[in-house]
Amino acid sequence: MTAWDILVIGAGHNGLVAACYLAKAGLKVCVVEKNDWIGGAAVSRELYPGFTYSNCSYVNSLFRPEIMRDLDLPKHGLQILPYEGGALMTEDGGYLGMFRDHDANRREIARHSKRDAEAYDRYARDVLRHCRFIRPMLMRTPPDPASFRPRDLAELAWLGKQMFGLSELAMMDMIRFWTMSIADYLDEYFENPAVKAYQAVGSIIGTALGPMSPGTAYVLLHHAMGDVDGNVGAWGYSRGGMGGVTKALTASLRAAGGEVITGAGVDRVLVKNGRSHGVVLANGDEVIARRVVSNMDVRRTFLKHVEETELPPEFVKRVKGFKTRGSSGKLNIALDGVPNFPALPKGAPNIKGDLHFTGTIEKMERAYDDWKSGHFSADPFQDCMIPTMIDPTMTPPGKHFMSCFVQYAPPKIEGRDWTDADRDAFRDACLNQIEAYAPGFKNLVLHVEVRTPRELEAEVGLTEGNIFQGELTFDQLLFNRPVPGYAQYRTPIRDLYLCGSSTHPGGGVMGAPGRNAAAEILRDMKLPAKDLSDAYPVL
Amino acid sequence: MNVLTHYETPLLQSPFHARTAAANKMHSWGNWGGYASVLTYEDLAMEHAAIRNTASVYDLCPMVKYRITGPDAAAYLNRLTVRNAAKLSVGSVHYTVWCDDAGKLEDDGTLFRLGAHDYRLCCQERHLPWLLDSAFGFDVAVREETEEVAALSLQGPTSAAALSAAGFDVTALKPFRMADFPFGRGRLMISRTGFTGDLGYELWTTPDLALNLWDHIFAAGELLGIRPIGSDALNLARLETGFVITNYDFTPAQQAVREDRARSPFEMGLDWLIDWDKGQFTGRQALLAEKAKGSKWAFVGVEIDGNISAEGAVLYHDRKTEAGVVTGACWSPTLKKSIALAQVERRFLAKGNLWAEIYALRELHYAKLMQRVRVVDRPFFAPDRRRATPPGRF
Structure with a gap:
């Protein structure tokens, strides 16, 4: 039997990023994937003939360009397409459009509020300030503030320098921003409900919090700190669907000599004397490796695939307490044609971007209220996209793929498991909402893939269906992600590492956790990290 | 029900657009504050010469x-x-x-x-x-x-004569004063203001009268060398007089992502505007403190040796230590000098010995120059005619 240097559990984007870097460093790397396809949550599958879906994640902004370049992903087929605009439709039949052009956007906002139109400069400045603060941290291992190792002290000093480089006022604003709700934050800049609701979109996605919950302002930042070719905060599509990211990563991995084995679910991680040396697959096969890297979330890794008796109880307790509360579901829809939204002007580019039907923050909060009482939202928040308005590769001409990200959907319905009937009712709530803004929409529907937290957990392996492998709240960030003392991609088991979104800097198709984990593994193996770029210095 | 055309005309058209577009022979448009604004109608040198020689018309609406x-x-x-x-x-x-x-x-x-x-x-x-x-x-x-306002800037030595020919007697109008005239079915307000440092006026009316105003002024100025000018020519003139433009010469505080980029009035040479005796005003405490403590930056007009415009040049002290940056520069056709506006750290300003690193691209190769920089008083160019009341005969 082959003995691998590195065995990665899970062929999601972070697992593949880590695998690529390690293979490039000359190690023998194998990725095992339980599904018969690669991709994890960055996956494209053809579930209806001729239609390629972005089954889970659906847009790209966060994926670090340094990684794309290090791993030569464009050469291996990755292509990111910026998209134009977007629109939020309001109950009164109106809409608020988003335009890429600054002045067109200002004029559009001015239609709703002249004041808000001119408030945008200051708002954009402040959000960008927060981005500039956090961006350099994404591709660095967080310091352990209690270790007193020289490296951690140096890293803490660096962090302190970032903080004390700010003015007193900016520092205070930063701390407020990291802890406040998006509703409160936006109230400081804007007055119009639709303007605020649009800006709040990024603050609740993937998060089991409402826009009025403290901590949601940071989630906004998490969605605003990426870029498309330097255009900070912009989002794009991966040509051919989000699976394009993991396809390119797989090609890069194979070019570096690594392997991916699909249909190979892991039963448990082999641990002996506190040290991991491989895994046992679901079919009983043992795969031996010097080091095991889990792209699964921290709860799945340690509560399902490692013997609890091998772990310190304090660690297990903290892992059990790590919040992975699912909040979202998804509809992937094959459409026979372009939906008609009467609110949008004919020919406007807005339909090529993100579409929403939640005109106020209050409405978003009411949708969250349903989640709190154990139901999916009767009147949900949706982040809808029709990437085929731009991407010609995913459907036959004239046909379309529509991705609908939906909040809120709880991991359990009133404490019990989801049933197929629940799932269908969830689907209908979403489709009915779209139908209300696009009459005739349902007649265009050829096929729908419905994914509730139940499906996300069962298929993608995301515990409770949490798309970020753990909530992005301040208590679960930086050196507290996933749990204090284990934020540097290592675990209580020697030679077992984490590389998924449960680790710093968290979720989204970013690749940074995988890259950082690879850096730590190389450090432990005393190998040079020559193929790992640092974050680009200028932002 | 939603009649919106941002996506069709991302750039707004000014009330003068029918005329500016017709005159824009080079189809040279820029974005000024979301408006389509002419950069150069036909010939930059001719347009600049009109400002200093005859009369120039600039569409001010995007302001x-x-x-x-x-x-x-x-x-x-x-x-x-x-x-x-x-x-x-x-x-x-x-x-x-x-x-x-x-x-x-x-x-x-x-x-x-x-x-x-x-x-x-x-x-x-x-x-x-x-x-x-x-x-x-x-x-x-x-x-x-x-x-709601349509405005033109009419600048140049024959601008007063053009206005007189148009039936607006501005001979008694002093700099920074306004006069009001009936025009068509509405009013025309004329202020003796401008951005060229020359004799000149700004004309203010309502959008419905815009095209009439344009036609009327051009007819009146026909024998006085009137011509439309774009932002490029205006930029040369404003540099010659040393005026600053927000976001060119300094980054406004409300947009400065990097906190250290914001500048105070002291740092932009604008502290002379401050009335310390009028009572509280926004920023007063901070400015008083800065006045006592001193400022980090200064803003200066400089002359630079040689014949190459120093746009964007880095300034050095003693050819080595970075001391500042050129925010606007040109070869001044009026002064026959290379002039520039620059932000310079005060500690280097006192020492003098400033140099500009200039790259002159000539047929795909750079002539790399280190040129002597001399701080001079602004305005660089200030003809008496700009203030003479009544205006002299050209």
């Missing part, structure tokens, strides 16, 4: 305009801006700036006192939330009126 009215308008503007707006007499205009609480510049602009309780503030950037928030406690109304 952002706010109307401030109400019994507390003067008190409000005194609080908002650094200069004394109460001292500004009705019918007069002054140049002013305003700051944030930290004493950093948000913008500069011209303030027109149209009535005892009625002002217009013209500026480069947009500030409505700031202006509204600054109005807490004042009995004023603040309104953005950019699209």
Whole structure:
């Protein structure tokens, strides 16, 4: 039997990023994937003939360009397409459009509020300030503030320098921003409900919090700190669907000599004397490796695939307490044609971007209220996209793929498991909402893939269906992600590492956790990290 | 039901568009504040020469305009801006700036006192939330009126003569004063203001009268060498007189992502505007502190050896230590010199010995120059005719 240097559990984007870097460093790397396809949550599958879906994640902004370049992903087929605009439709039949052009956007906002139109400069400045603060941290291992190792002290000093480089006022604003709700934050800049609701979109996605919950302002930042070719905060599509990211990563991995084995679910991680040396697959096969890297979330890794008796109880307790509360579901829809939204002007580019039907923050909060009482939202928040308005590769001409990200959907319905009937009712709530803004929409529907937290957990392996492998709240960030003392991609088991979104800097198709984990593994193996770029210095 | 055309015309057209577009032989358009604005109609050198030789017409409509009215308008503007707006007499205009609480510049602009309780503030950037928030406690109304005003700048030695020929007698109009005339079915307000440092006027009316005004002025100026000019020619003229433009020569505080990029009036050589005796105004405490402590930066006009424009050049002290940056530069056709505006760290300014690193691209190879820089007084060019009242014969 082959003995691998590195065995990665899970062929999601972070697992593949880590695998690529390690293979490039000359190690023998194998990725095992339980599904018969690669991709994890960055996956494209053809579930209806001729239609390629972005089954889970659906847009790209966060994926670090340094990684794309290090791993030569464009050469291996990755292509990111910026998209134009977007629109939020309001109950009164109106809409608020988003335009890429600054002045067109200002004029559009001015239609709703002249004041808000001119408030945008200051708002954009402040959000960008927060981005500039956090961006350099994404591709660095967080310091352990209690270790007193020289490296951690140096890293803490660096962090302190970032903080004390700010003015007193900016520092205070930063701390407020990291802890406040998006509703409160936006109230400081804007007055119009639709303007605020649009800006709040990024603050609740993937998060089991409402826009009025403290901590949601940071989630906004998490969605605003990426870029498309330097255009900070912009989002794009991966040509051919989000699976394009993991396809390119797989090609890069194979070019570096690594392997991916699909249909190979892991039963448990082999641990002996506190040290991991491989895994046992679901079919009983043992795969031996010097080091095991889990792209699964921290709860799945340690509560399902490692013997609890091998772990310190304090660690297990903290892992059990790590919040992975699912909040979202998804509809992937094959459409026979372009939906008609009467609110949008004919020919406007807005339909090529993100579409929403939640005109106020209050409405978003009411949708969250349903989640709190154990139901999916009767009147949900949706982040809808029709990437085929731009991407010609995913459907036959004239046909379309529509991705609908939906909040809120709880991991359990009133404490019990989801049933197929629940799932269908969830689907209908979403489709009915779209139908209300696009009459005739349902007649265009050829096929729908419905994914509730139940499906996300069962298929993608995301515990409770949490798309970020753990909530992005301040208590679960930086050196507290996933749990204090284990934020540097290592675990209580020697030679077992984490590389998924449960680790710093968290979720989204970013690749940074995988890259950082690879850096730590190389450090432990005393190998040079020559193929790992640092974050680009200028932002 | 939603009739919107942003996506069709991302750039707004000014009320003069029919005329500016017809005259824009080079189809050279730029984006000024969301408007399609002409960069060069036909020939930059000819357009610049018109400013200094005859009469030039520039479409001012994209300039952002706010109307401030109400019994507390003067008190409000005194609080908002650094200069004394109460001292500004009705019918007069002054140049002013305003700051944030930290004493950093948000913008500069011209303030027109149209009535005892009625002002217009013209500026480069947009500030409505700031202006509204600054109005807490004042009995004023603040309104953005950019699209409600059509304005042309008529500048150059024959501009007064052109206005006389057009039937508007401005011979008695002094610099920074306004006069009001009937025009068509409405009114035309003429102020002796401008951005060229030359004899010149700005003409203000309503959009419905815009095209009539254009035609009327061009007919009147036909024998006086009138021609439309674009932003490129205006930029040369403003550099020759040493005027600053927000976001060219400094980054306004409300947009400065990097905190250290914001500049105070001291640091932009605009502290002469500050009225310390008028009472509280936004930024006063911070500016007092800066006055006592000293400023990090200075803003200066410089002459640079050689014949190459130093746009964007890094300035060095003693050819080695980085000391500042050129924010605007040109070869001045009027002065026959290479001139520039620059932000320079004060500690280097005192020492002198400043140099500019200039790269002159000549047929795909760079001539790399290190040129001597001399700080000089602004304006670089200030002909007497700009102030003469009545205006001289050209």
